[in-house]
Amino acid sequence: MRLKFDGRLYSRAAVDAAAAAFTDWAEFDVKEKGGRIIVAARPVDGPLDEGFSDEFCNHVLGAMRG
């Protein structure tokens, strides 16, 4: 699963924080390219739930607060 975040609206720190919070479900590879933050997620155990990406995106948005 790949997710892309606009680097002008989301910070790398927030994406990293969200990735750290979801390590029980997936392994993450976070990269920055062309002003975008690209997250590649590999499930740890079984397929990821349908709402995984939505929850992850919300978590990133919430982490922007800090």
Place this chain on the structure above:
Amino acid sequence: MGNAEKTIAVQVPLYGLEALYLACYAFLDRAYLRLEGDPKACVQVRLRAKNGDGAALDSVAGEFENELLHQALRTRITAANQKIREHIITRALASAQGYAPETAESCDCGASGEGTPLAEEAVLDADLEKEVDKLLAEVEKEGGEDPLNIAAPWEESHPAGAAPAPAPAKKGGAKPKSRKGGKRDAAKV
């Protein structure tokens, strides 16, 4: 989880990016949100309600727009009041530490000047001290009546092994004894 999605275009110069983030935070528990676009011009907020159907999504979207307005106003008021808040806190901290608060003349906060020069404040403090001494002398002269035994230390009023204080009276039960005299004395002090 509903699959219906709604996109709201937010003019950032109108509302401010801070207000947009604050509005998003307020809806994290009710909707899935994604932000896209130019933070200096227009940002698209993709909304999907966590629970409910299309009607719920319409409701969430409408409330989000209201929240956006609310947060925009809030951030403006916060910015407008920043100086005066800093001034109030500075004065409070200075007073707590025993320093004379800065005068309105030396303050650049733009607040209307209520402060007095330091010399005048010193005179006021001296007058206040005299007044406090006078009040204390009056209390001592009256004998310092203490019907509730408030002035006694805890160890004296509650010796070890003594029975615990009775529970407060229930509603509709016997009324506590009148403390008229004590109250009046306390008011004097």
